[in-house]
Amino acid sequence: MNPLLEVQSVGKSFGGVEALCDVSLTIARGEIYGLIGPNGAGKTTFFNVLSGVYRADRGSFRFNDAPLNVRAPHEVAAAGIARTFQNIRLFGNMSALENVMVGRHVRTGAGIFGAVLRNAATRAEERAIHERAWALLEYVGLTARGNDIAHSLPYGDQRRLEIARALATDPLLLALDEPAAGMNATETATLRSLLERIRADGTTILLIEHDMKLVMGLCDRVAVLDYGRRIAEGAPAAIREDAAVIEAYLGGTLA
Amino acid sequence: MNLTDKFKANPALLWSGVALIACALAVLPFVLAMAGTTWVRVTNLAILFTLLALGLNIVVGFAGLLDLGYIAFYGVGAYTYALLASPQFNIHLPFWIILPIGALAACVFGVLLGAPTLKLRGDYLAIVTLGFGEIVRIFFNNLSQPVNITNGPQGISRIDPFSIGGFSFNQSDIIFGLNFSGPVKYYYLLLLVLIMVIVINLRLEDSRIGRAWQAIREDEVAAQAMGINTTRVKLLAFAMGASFGGVAGGMFAAIQGFISPESFVLVESVMVLSMVVLGGMGNIWGVIVGALLLSFVPELLRHTVEPLQRSLFGRSLIDPEVVRMLLFGLALMLMMLFRPAGLWPSKVRKRELTEE
Ligand SMILES: Nc1ncnc2c1ncn2[C@@H]1O[C@H](COP(=O)(O)OP(=O)(O)OP(=O)(O)O)[C@@H](O)[C@H]1O
Ligand SMILES: [Mg+2]
Numbered sequence: 001m002n003p004l005l006e007v008q009s010v011g012k013s014f015g016g017v018e019a020l021c022d023v024s025l026t027i028a029r030g031e032i033y034g035l036i037g038p039n040g041a042g043k044t045t046f047f048n049v050l051s052g053v054y055r056a057d058r059g060s061f062r063f064n065d066a067p068l069n070v071r072a073p074h075e076v077a078a079a080g081i082a083r084t085f086q087n088i089r090l091f092g093n094m095s096a097l098e099n100v101m102v103g104r105h106v107r108t109g110a111g112i113f114g115a116v117l118r119n120a121a122t123r124a125e126e127r128a129i130h131e132r133a134w135a136l137l138e139y140v141g142l143t144a145r146g147n148d149i150a151h152s153l154p155y156g157d158q159r160r161l162e163i164a165r166a167l168a169t170d171p172l173l174l175a176l177d178e179p180a181a182g183m184n185a186t187e188t189a190t191l192r193s194l195l196e197r198i199r200a201d202g203t204t205i206l207l208i209e210h211d212m213k214l215v216m217g218l219c220d221r222v223a224v225l226d227y228g229r230r231i232a233e234g235a236p237a238a239i240r241e242d243a244a245v246i247e248a249y250l251g252g253t254l255a
Numbered sequence: 256m257n258l259t260d261k262f263k264a265n266p267a268l269l270w271s272g273v274a275l276i277a278c279a280l281a282v283l284p285f286v287l288a289m290a291g292t293t294w295v296r297v298t299n300l301a302i303l304f305t306l307l308a309l310g311l312n313i314v315v316g317f318a319g320l321l322d323l324g325y326i327a328f329y330g331v332g333a334y335t336y337a338l339l340a341s342p343q344f345n346i347h348l349p350f351w352i353i354l355p356i357g358a359l360a361a362c363v364f365g366v367l368l369g370a371p372t373l374k375l376r377g378d379y380l381a382i383v384t385l386g387f388g389e390i391v392r393i394f395f396n397n398l399s400q401p402v403n404i405t406n407g408p409q410g411i412s413r414i415d416p417f418s419i420g421g422f423s424f425n426q427s428d429i430i431f432g433l434n435f436s437g438p439v440k441y442y443y444l445l446l447l448v449l450i451m452v453i454v455i456n457l458r459l460e461d462s463r464i465g466r467a468w469q470a471i472r473e474d475e476v477a478a479q480a481m482g483i484n485t486t487r488v489k490l491l492a493f494a495m496g497a498s499f500g501g502v503a504g505g506m507f508a509a510i511q512g513f514i515s516p517e518s519f520v521l522v523e524s525v526m527v528l529s530m531v532v533l534g535g536m537g538n539i540w541g542v543i544v545g546a547l548l549l550s551f552v553p554e555l556l557r558h559t560v561e562p563l564q565r566s567l568f569g570r571s572l573i574d575p576e577v578v579r580m581l582l583f584g585l586a587l588m589l590m591m592l593f594r595p596a597g598l599w600p601s602k603v604r605k606r607e608l609t610e611e
Binding site: 073 | 473478480491495
């Protein structure tokens with residue numbers, strides 16, 4: 001296995017609540033790695049700790065063959081980890097296109113002087129940003145919506161726009177927090193083929209999802225969190241049979 | 256079909272419009288001078304305030320950071336100019352050296368204010384910036400002891416006007432048979448600076464940094480996750496806004512020839528902020544309209560209220576200043592009720608306020 005992300009004994013508490021406890025996992029390059037668990041298991045907290053929104057109390061990360069010092073979110077993005085949010089966080093009053101263009105920020109460099117002088121280099125960069133943003137909108141199937149205001153888009157489109165915006169940062173690892181939440185069956189099917197295409201194009205995916213059909217059909221490996229602990233990890237088939245996992249879900253949604 | 260599309264379809268229309276406005280702006284000072292040089296001075300002050308409003312718009316309109324102490328940067332620019340071009344220290348540097356120094360000084364102050372405070376949000380940031388503005392003013396007021404730097408409340412007078420070679424901006428010259436008085440010359444200079452500042456603002460808005468500002472205004476957490484170093488980018492907004500204030504301050508000092516701490520009080524900050532809000536936060540053209548309105552209308556009132564009362568009642572019943580503030584308050588209230596996004600809102604604000 002060629003690891004992209006290695007997580008070592010990460011812990012995070014909020015006051016008395018141990019949201020993450022000694023969580024270790026390794027994600028290989030090119031795989032789709034599922035992260036599941038009941039409500040409040042700590043999945044989103046794991047994303048927040050990984051992406052620098054919160055600071056981990058314990059533990060360490062290795063990413064892309066180098067230690068990842070999670071200090072500020074923008075540094076994590078620069079290192080090559082992009083994320084989406086469980087409760088969609090688009091730039092609501094900017095157009096869909098502008099949202100994706102913002103995603104190019106971390107891979108481009110024009111500053112104040114470039115902006116004011118509009119020299120050849122800046123103009124070329126702006127053109128490239130434009131083209132790339134349109135290409136990404138097309139990639140997720142939102143070409144027709146490019147000039148629409150983000151918060152006016154239907155829910156499913158907003159989720160896909162968040163993915164396009166995250167992809168604009170040229171991530172090695174794309175971390176998605178419940179991308180299918182609130183989607184109908186057709187939208188979920190489209191999402192599934194989109195994720196398969198993203199993986200095929202070389203981006204590793206870390207997927208939090210409650211839709212078990214999606215997770216089990218899409219992921220190469222799945223880790224299960226329960227009360228902040230990783231209680232299982234393995235291929236979807238094995239996870240489905242795992243006694244601890246069934247116990248955690250209490251015979252519930254695990255199909 | 257909106258205005259932009261119309262212009263795109265018919266560029267001749269756009270250019271003839273631009274030419275018309277350019278002609279109007281070119282002859283304006285002579286028309287105004289017929290009504291009295293005062294009106295040229297009033298126009299110059301209005302342009303200065305437009306510069307200020309455009310600078311503040313970067314901070315408030317683009318980046319969404321409420322700054323209630325903006326006038327401090329105007330003050331820093333003004334005092335920088337005054338100290339380097341007056342008998343105060345007997346230094347008389349040319350203006351084209353001092354203005355950049357003033358911009359830089361204001362920029363440094365912007366960063367000084369920004370660096371420790373940008374972790375604060377909303378109301379807290381507003382209160383800290385308000386305090387900053389007052390502190391700067393109090394410094395101007397008290398830096399006359401133990402070493403006399405600012406000359407305290409008396410202010411600094413006999414400040415050098417702008418001049419290049421033998422061409423001075425505060426005396427009249429006959430050029431092409433036309434009498435260019437001091438204020439008229441300053442008018443053209445200010446107009447030039449204003450056009451430059453507008454172009455800079457338009458370009459900033461539509462740039463990588465401009466988008467980053469808007470992203471921060473929309474959702475700071477998401478902006479960070481997209482790799483935007485929000486502290487740095489917010490500092491840039493503060494620094495840019497401050498340097499515009501600094502340039503405007505320098506020009507103010509030269510035009511007036513006299514400055515004192517009284518020109519940089521809290522009310523002035525509030526006034527500039529009102530211009531931005533009234534015109535339409537974030538929309539450059541709206542901000543300009545707001546600044547011009549709030550500069551001119553009070554002056555018009557000043558010149559009409561007194562005579563009107565005299566002709567009606569035979570004497571002045573209400574002080575013009577009172578009427579001015581009364582109408583100002585009324586206008587702001589009506590605005591908040593009927594056009595909360597400003598007279599000419601940015602597309603964004605309009606959407607925010609109508610669709611939620
Ligand atoms: N900022 C916070 N402050 C305090 N407690 C928090 C905070 N964020 C998360 N928690 C707590 O940490 C625990 C894990 O929450 P988290 O959001 O990570 O769960 P989750 O697995 O994403 O759940 P869901 O499936 O509902 O999204 C919960 O008990 C939650 O209340
Ligand atoms: Mg969650």
